Amino acid sequence: MNADPVFLAVAAAMVAGALGTALCKNVLHAALSLVLCFFATAILYLLLHAEFNALAQTMVYVGGILVFMVFAILMTSRLGEKDLESGAGRRAAALLVSGAFLFAVVQAVSGAEELLSLRKAANEGFASFGDVGRLLLSPAEGGQLVAFELATALLLAALVGVVAVARRPAPKSDPEEEERR
Amino acid sequence: MENAAALPFALRHVWIVLALPLLSFVLNGLWTCRKKESWSGPISTVLAGANWIFGTLCVWQWWKASAGLPGRSMVPWSFDWLTFGQLGTFRPLTAGIGALLDPISAMMVFVVATIAFFVHVYSIGYMREDPARGRFFPLLSLFAFAMLGLVLATNVFQMYVFWELVGVSSYQLIGFWYHKPSAVAASKKAFIVTRFADAFFLLGIVVLAWVVRSFDFSVLNSAAAAEALLRPVSFGFFEAPALPVAAALVFAGGWGKSAMFPLHIWLPDAMEGPTPVSSIIHSATMVVAGVFLSARMFPLFSAVPSVMGLIAFVGAFTAAFAAVVAIAQQDIKRILAFSTLSQIGYMLFALGAAAVCGGGVLVAGYSASMFHVFTHAFFKCLLFLVAGSVIHVAGNNMLSCMGGLRTKMPLTYLSALAATLAISGIPPFSGFWSKDEIVASAFQAGHPVLGTVGLLVGALTAFYMFRFFFLIFHGEARSDRSHAHEDRWMTFPIVCLAIPSLCAGILAKPLFESAFRPRLLPWVQAVEGTHAAFVPVAATLLALLGAVAAWFLYCGPKADVARALDAEHRPAWYRLVYRKFCIDEIWLFVVRRILFERVAAPIKWFDRKIVDGAMNLVGKSVVLAGWCVNALQNGSLATALAFAAGGFILVWLLAGNLFP
Amino acid sequence: MTGFSLSAVLVLAALLFAVGLYGLLSRRNLIGMLLCVELMLNAANVNLVAFARFESGDPASGALLSVFSIAIAGAEMAVALAILVAMHRRRRTLDADELNELQG
Structure with missing residues (x-):
C-alpha cells in the first residue's frame, strides 16, 4: 500500500489534536486541540468524499459544540488556573486500559484480511x-x-x-x- | 389440686406465704430503698409478721385437712409453669410452681417464717445505724421468699430455681458491706463453692428428668420411677443404673449448700455478712437446704444404700471435724459457724444412717433428723442473735474483747444460757431430745461407730459452747463497756426465741415421732427400733462432762483465761486446729497450683491461639474481602469508568481468544 | 482512487478512541472528560464514514447515519454542559473525585 502523504498529514494532525485534548493541563488548551482534531477530521471526510459530513462536522462540532464548550470552560474556571492533577497510579491504569483497547482493535483489524481490500468501494460522489x-x-x-x-x-x-x-x-x-x- | 373449693381459705391461697416476702422485696427494693430508708425496716417487718401469722395458719389448716391423706401430703395450689414440648412418644415434661404441704415442708414453713420474723425485728435494732439499711431489708425478704419457695416446691425444677435464688440472695447478703474487701471475697467464695455444687445438682436433675420424664416429687418418689431408674441406662460411654448416679449428683448439690466437708470452706467466711444474715442463713435457711433436699428425696434415695452410706459418713465426719475446729476458734461467729457445721452433720448422718439399716429403713432416724432441724433452728438463731448483740456492745468479734457481759446484759445472758444448754444437749432443753434421738437411731440402725461419734461430738459440743458462753459472759471485762446496754429491738427476739429453745424439744417430740414417718418404696421395709436406755444417760453425762471441763478451764477458780485467748504460743496441733486444719490452704493449692496452672492454662492457650485464631482468621479474611469490594465502590467516577472500560475490553479479548 | 485503505482509517480511529479513553480515565476535570468523550464519539463517526465509503451497499445512508450521530452528539453535549454549569454553580467544583456521594 502506497502511503498517501495527504492522508498521513491529516492523520498526524488528528492524532496530535487528540493527544493535546487528552494530555493538556489547561482545559482551554485541550478544547483548542480538539478544534484542531475536528478540523483534521473534516478534511479526512473530504478525502473520503463525504462532503456533507465534512460540512456538518465543521458547522456542528467546530462551530457549535466547541464554541459552546469554550464558553462553558470560561464560565467555570479562571484563566491560567492549573487543572486538577491526577495521580500517577490513575494515569498508569488509564494507559493500561486504553492500551489494551488499542491492542484489541488493531488485532481485530489486522486479523480481518478482507477489510484490507477495497472490494465494494463506493463511487466518489456517493455522499x-x-x-x-x-x-x-x-x-x-x-x-x-x-x-x-x-x-x-x-x-x-x-x-x-x-x-x-x-x-x-x-x-x-x-x-x-x-x-x- | 384436690377438690380446691373444699379447702379452707389459708390452704386455697397458700401462695400468699410466698407473695408477702416477695411483696416486701419489691416494695422496699423499688420504693423505700433510696428515699425512705427508715420505712423499709418497719414495712418488711410488718409483712414478715403477717407472713408468720399466715404461715402458721396454713400449717394449722394443713394439719386439720390432711388427717386422712397418705403421708399427710397435699398440693393445695399449683400451676404449670413451663411445658417442655412433646418429645417422641413421651409425655411432655412439665415444670410447675406450687406448694407441696407435708410434714417436713409444713415444719419448714413454720420455722422459716418464725425465724424470718424475729430476724427482721432484730435487724431493726441491729441495722439502725447502717446507712444502707434500705438495701438490707429487701434482700432479707428475698432470702425468706427464696427459702419458702424452696421448701414448698412441688417439683425438683421449682426447688432448683429457688435453690439458686437462695444462693443469689445469700451472695448479696454476705457481701452486704461491699466496701470491705473481706466481705466481697467471702461472698464470692460462698457463691462459687455453692455454684460448684449446684452444677452437680443440675446434672442430677437432668438425669432424673431424662429417665423418669417428670420433675414432680410425687412421681420421682414413686415405685415406678425407682424401677425405671434402677434399670441400666446408657450414659454414652458406660452403662449403669441411673439411680446411684442421679442420687449422688443431686446430693452433691446439698453437699455444697449444707457446707459438708470438704465444701464447708465458704461457711465460716460467710460470717462477714451482718449478724442477722448469719443468723438466718445458719439456723433455718440456706444450710439446712441440703438436709431438706435429702429428706425430700428420701424415698428415692433410700433405694440406694451406697449413697445414703456416703451421706451418713460425710455427715458424721463433718460433725466431728467441725466440733474439733470450733474448740480452738477465737472469733465468736466462727465458733457458731463451726457448731452449725457440726449440727448439720448430725442431721445428715441421722438421715443416712436411717437408710442403711440391714435392708430396711429406720423410721426413727428420719424423724430424728427432722426433729433436729426443728430444734436447731431456734437455738442456733438465738445464739447468733446473742452474738450480734454482744458484738454491738464489744465492737469486735474476738473473744479477747468479751468477758464479764453477764451484768451488763442480763436478759441476753439468760437467753444465751438457755440456748447453750439446748445445743449442748442438757435435759430438758430442746437440743437434748433431738440429739438423743439421732444418737439412739444410729445405735438402733446397727452403726455403733457412728453412734459413738455422735456421743463424743455431743461432749465436744458442750465443751466449745460453754467455752463460748463463759468467755463472753463471765470473767473480767476485757474492753470498754461504758456504752453497754441492751437494745430493746434486739433483746425482744432473743427473749422470744429462748422459749422454744427451752421447751420445743419436749413439746414437739410426740408430734415428730408420730407424724414424721418417711414414705417408702413398696419393697423397702420400715424398721421400728427400740430406744436404747443407755443413750440418754450417756449423752447427758458426756455433755455435763464437757460443760464442767469448760467451766474448769475458762471460768472456775483455776481458769487461765489469758492462755485460752492465746492462739499463737501453743503446741503445733492446737495451731493446726486453730487454722481449721488448713483446708482453705489445701483448696487454694488445688485450685491455683493444679487447676489454674496445670489444667486451665493450657486450655486457655488452646482457646486463645487455636480456636480464637481460626475465628479471627475467618473474620479478617472477610474484612479483607470487604475492603477489596469497598475499593470498587468508592463512588469515584474515574474508578467506575476504568472498571467498566477495562472489564469490557477484558471480555472482548477473552471472547476473541476463547471463541476465535 | 485514494491511496489509503479501510484498515488504515480504522486503525486511525482506534488510535483516536484509545487516546480519548486515556483522557477520559486520567482527567479529573469534568469538562476535560467531556472533551475526551467528544473525541471518542468523533472516532466512532470516522469509523462510520469509512465503512460507508469502502464497504456499504448504500453509501449515502451510511454517511447520513454519521450526520445523525453528529446531531445527536450536539444535543447530548448541550445537555451535559448545562448540567456541568449547574453543578459548578451549586458545588463550586468540577472535580470528578469529589462527586462521590453514591459511595456505599
Missing part, C-alpha cells in the same frame, strides 16, 4: 450534497425524512432542557441558596 440532501428530505422509500424530523424534535427538546437545567433558580425561592451565595 454529494445533492444525494444526501435528497435522501435526507425524501418521504419516499429509503428516504430519511422521519428520522430528520425526529432529530429536529430531539434538538428542540434538548435546547429547552438545557435552558431548564442551566438557568439560575428564582432569586427568592430558596433562602439557603441565597445565603450560600
Whole structure:
C-alpha cells in the first residue's frame, strides 16, 4: 500500500489534536486541540468524499459544540488556573486500559484480511450534497425524512432542557441558596 | 389440686406465704430503698409478721385437712409453669410452681417464717445505724421468699430455681458491706463453692428428668420411677443404673449448700455478712437446704444404700471435724459457724444412717433428723442473735474483747444460757431430745461407730459452747463497756426465741415421732427400733462432762483465761486446729497450683491461639474481602469508568481468544 | 482512487478512541472528560464514514447515519454542559473525585 502523504498529514494532525485534548493541563488548551482534531477530521471526510459530513462536522462540532464548550470552560474556571492533577497510579491504569483497547482493535483489524481490500468501494460522489440532501428530505422509500424530523424534535427538546437545567433558580425561592451565595 | 373449693381459705391461697416476702422485696427494693430508708425496716417487718401469722395458719389448716391423706401430703395450689414440648412418644415434661404441704415442708414453713420474723425485728435494732439499711431489708425478704419457695416446691425444677435464688440472695447478703474487701471475697467464695455444687445438682436433675420424664416429687418418689431408674441406662460411654448416679449428683448439690466437708470452706467466711444474715442463713435457711433436699428425696434415695452410706459418713465426719475446729476458734461467729457445721452433720448422718439399716429403713432416724432441724433452728438463731448483740456492745468479734457481759446484759445472758444448754444437749432443753434421738437411731440402725461419734461430738459440743458462753459472759471485762446496754429491738427476739429453745424439744417430740414417718418404696421395709436406755444417760453425762471441763478451764477458780485467748504460743496441733486444719490452704493449692496452672492454662492457650485464631482468621479474611469490594465502590467516577472500560475490553479479548 | 485503505482509517480511529479513553480515565476535570468523550464519539463517526465509503451497499445512508450521530452528539453535549454549569454553580467544583456521594 502506497502511503498517501495527504492522508498521513491529516492523520498526524488528528492524532496530535487528540493527544493535546487528552494530555493538556489547561482545559482551554485541550478544547483548542480538539478544534484542531475536528478540523483534521473534516478534511479526512473530504478525502473520503463525504462532503456533507465534512460540512456538518465543521458547522456542528467546530462551530457549535466547541464554541459552546469554550464558553462553558470560561464560565467555570479562571484563566491560567492549573487543572486538577491526577495521580500517577490513575494515569498508569488509564494507559493500561486504553492500551489494551488499542491492542484489541488493531488485532481485530489486522486479523480481518478482507477489510484490507477495497472490494465494494463506493463511487466518489456517493455522499454529494445533492444525494444526501435528497435522501435526507425524501418521504419516499429509503428516504430519511422521519428520522430528520425526529432529530429536529430531539434538538428542540434538548435546547429547552438545557435552558431548564442551566438557568439560575428564582432569586427568592430558596433562602439557603441565597445565603450560600 | 384436690377438690380446691373444699379447702379452707389459708390452704386455697397458700401462695400468699410466698407473695408477702416477695411483696416486701419489691416494695422496699423499688420504693423505700433510696428515699425512705427508715420505712423499709418497719414495712418488711410488718409483712414478715403477717407472713408468720399466715404461715402458721396454713400449717394449722394443713394439719386439720390432711388427717386422712397418705403421708399427710397435699398440693393445695399449683400451676404449670413451663411445658417442655412433646418429645417422641413421651409425655411432655412439665415444670410447675406450687406448694407441696407435708410434714417436713409444713415444719419448714413454720420455722422459716418464725425465724424470718424475729430476724427482721432484730435487724431493726441491729441495722439502725447502717446507712444502707434500705438495701438490707429487701434482700432479707428475698432470702425468706427464696427459702419458702424452696421448701414448698412441688417439683425438683421449682426447688432448683429457688435453690439458686437462695444462693443469689445469700451472695448479696454476705457481701452486704461491699466496701470491705473481706466481705466481697467471702461472698464470692460462698457463691462459687455453692455454684460448684449446684452444677452437680443440675446434672442430677437432668438425669432424673431424662429417665423418669417428670420433675414432680410425687412421681420421682414413686415405685415406678425407682424401677425405671434402677434399670441400666446408657450414659454414652458406660452403662449403669441411673439411680446411684442421679442420687449422688443431686446430693452433691446439698453437699455444697449444707457446707459438708470438704465444701464447708465458704461457711465460716460467710460470717462477714451482718449478724442477722448469719443468723438466718445458719439456723433455718440456706444450710439446712441440703438436709431438706435429702429428706425430700428420701424415698428415692433410700433405694440406694451406697449413697445414703456416703451421706451418713460425710455427715458424721463433718460433725466431728467441725466440733474439733470450733474448740480452738477465737472469733465468736466462727465458733457458731463451726457448731452449725457440726449440727448439720448430725442431721445428715441421722438421715443416712436411717437408710442403711440391714435392708430396711429406720423410721426413727428420719424423724430424728427432722426433729433436729426443728430444734436447731431456734437455738442456733438465738445464739447468733446473742452474738450480734454482744458484738454491738464489744465492737469486735474476738473473744479477747468479751468477758464479764453477764451484768451488763442480763436478759441476753439468760437467753444465751438457755440456748447453750439446748445445743449442748442438757435435759430438758430442746437440743437434748433431738440429739438423743439421732444418737439412739444410729445405735438402733446397727452403726455403733457412728453412734459413738455422735456421743463424743455431743461432749465436744458442750465443751466449745460453754467455752463460748463463759468467755463472753463471765470473767473480767476485757474492753470498754461504758456504752453497754441492751437494745430493746434486739433483746425482744432473743427473749422470744429462748422459749422454744427451752421447751420445743419436749413439746414437739410426740408430734415428730408420730407424724414424721418417711414414705417408702413398696419393697423397702420400715424398721421400728427400740430406744436404747443407755443413750440418754450417756449423752447427758458426756455433755455435763464437757460443760464442767469448760467451766474448769475458762471460768472456775483455776481458769487461765489469758492462755485460752492465746492462739499463737501453743503446741503445733492446737495451731493446726486453730487454722481449721488448713483446708482453705489445701483448696487454694488445688485450685491455683493444679487447676489454674496445670489444667486451665493450657486450655486457655488452646482457646486463645487455636480456636480464637481460626475465628479471627475467618473474620479478617472477610474484612479483607470487604475492603477489596469497598475499593470498587468508592463512588469515584474515574474508578467506575476504568472498571467498566477495562472489564469490557477484558471480555472482548477473552471472547476473541476463547471463541476465535 | 485514494491511496489509503479501510484498515488504515480504522486503525486511525482506534488510535483516536484509545487516546480519548486515556483522557477520559486520567482527567479529573469534568469538562476535560467531556472533551475526551467528544473525541471518542468523533472516532466512532470516522469509523462510520469509512465503512460507508469502502464497504456499504448504500453509501449515502451510511454517511447520513454519521450526520445523525453528529446531531445527536450536539444535543447530548448541550445537555451535559448545562448540567456541568449547574453543578459548578451549586458545588463550586468540577472535580470528578469529589462527586462521590453514591459511595456505599
